[in-house]
Amino acid sequence: MTYLGGLIDNLSLGMNTALSLSNLYYCFFGVLLGTFVGVLPGIGSLVALSLLLPITFHLPATEAIVMLAGVYYGSTYGGSTASILLNLPGTPSTAVTCLDGYPMAKQGRAGVALFMTTIASFFGATVGIMVMTLFSPLIVTFALSFGPAEYFAMMVLGLVAASSIATGSPAKGIGMVVLGVIVGLIGSDLETGQPRFTFGVPELFDGVPLVAVAMGLFGVAEVIYSVRVVKPGHVDSKSITLRSMIPTRDDVRRSVMPLIRGAGFGSFFGALPGTGGVIASFMSYAVEKKVSKEPERFGKGAIEGIMGPESANNAADQTAFIPTLTLGIPGNVVMALMLGALTIHGIVPGPQLMTKEPALFWGVLMSFWIGNLLLLILNIPLIGLWVRILAIPYHWLYPAVLMFVAIGVYSVNNSPVDVIIVMVLGAIGYGMRLLDMQPAPLILGFVLGPLMEENFRRAMLIARGDFLVFFQRPISGVLMTLTFVLVAYVIYSSFNQSRVRRKAAKAA
Secondary structure (H helix, E strand, O other): OHHHHHHHHHHHHHHHHHOOHHHHHHHHHHHHHHHHHHHOOOOHHHHHHHHHHHHHOOOOHHHHHHHHHHHHHHHHHHHHHHHHHHOOOOOHHHHHHHHHHHHHHHOOOHHHHHHHHHHHHHHHHHHHHHHHHHHHHHHHHHHOOOOHHHHHHHHHHHHHHHHHHOOOOHHHHHHHHHHHHHHHOOEEOOOOOOEEOOOOOHHHOOOOOHHHHHHHHHHHHHHHHHHHHOOOOOOOHHHOOOHHHOOOHHHHHHHHHHHHHHHHHHHHHHOOOOOHHHHHHHHHHHHHHHHOOOHHHOOOOOOHHHHHHHHHHHHHHHHOHHHHHHHOOOOOHHHHHHHHHHHHOOOOOOOOHHHHOHHHHHHHHHHHHHHHHHHHHHHHHHHHHHHHHOOOOHHHHHHHHHHHHHHHHHHHHOOHHHHHHHHHHHHHHHHHHHOOOOOHHHHHHHHHHHHHHHHHHHHHHHOOOOOOHHHHOHHHHHHHHHHHHHHHHHHHHHHHHHHHHHHHHHHO
């Protein structure tokens, strides 16, 4: 009863915070911008968040996170529009929606597909928010018993898991994490004040700015890469009317169970490091095809093929905030940017956040309800507008994006060096994309690297330099063991893949 009473009080505090005029404004702005960037193929939430990071310097912490979160989950709503109409996913997690959404559009049912994905997105997000509301306080209660050794072990496991489970080569992923940790350690040592990896450049004594890293690796690199791959599409906007969005009874009947199953997958995978909406949506699609009595319909316009994945990726977007806010461990690169935005404001995410900053934690949580309700209200009548936006040539958009990147990064510190860093990192990020090296693990390592070092030093001071402290304590011992098992698996799979390639080359 005490737990329930405390939860109700916290929810009331959060609702009062979320309903303030400033939070409502930034929530509305975030979800509207998120839907816009989600609709446009090749831009996505990462680029938008990178562009908005400089603005967060001038906002209170709650408003900043409410806005960034709105862009994040709003982009998933919008991402399905391009997937259905152009067969081009607006965001990675909506890629699977192309499989049945585009065939539905070619059958003249684009309106139904767009309407039903909006409903699925809202339902999945609602379930994800409920899971976060119920389980976050329990996780915090457990995490309060963590010491420096447990935090270090948990961060190491999170980084290894995020880099090895993600798409691409696991070995490359871990290599990117290590590089990110090294970049994160550039600057003056917190305890001794000695400069590290600065090469005598005074502007690097305070470290490489998070804004510059995010804008370079994602803002600039992603835009340049998208210029090569995004092709103009042709959309018949006149065929999509409010009347054409009305689903049949059969559509509704077939959608109920995929909605529920997809929300379950998303809620589970969203909270795990390195998985999130992409894996949740593909898992949901695979399960729906497996349990269907007519699996041959999939890939030809099956409504279950869009409802399950859309419910899953939106539930995952909400539960991804659980480890970020309650443990201070970002499960994906967007959550790493959220973590960085909080750190910019001097707020340390983790178990203490809920007790020290209850208005922020519960206010952000309650803003998710408001934001998703706004998305439901906005998306249905504005589908026609989003369809017309898809007709804008991409070569008109990307120069404007690059201009805003340069202005945004310069405005943070009024430093030309930051602009140069963005240009260099943009070129490096583009080269990484060409070499199939994902930049996401790098920025995870960049954000968590200094935190890992801090907790490692604390653990060593407490244990008087005894490295066995990470294995003698039960929780940290289990986490470190899981890390070694995962690293062994990565090494084994890398050797196995190279052996298969050599055999294929000999056979050829």
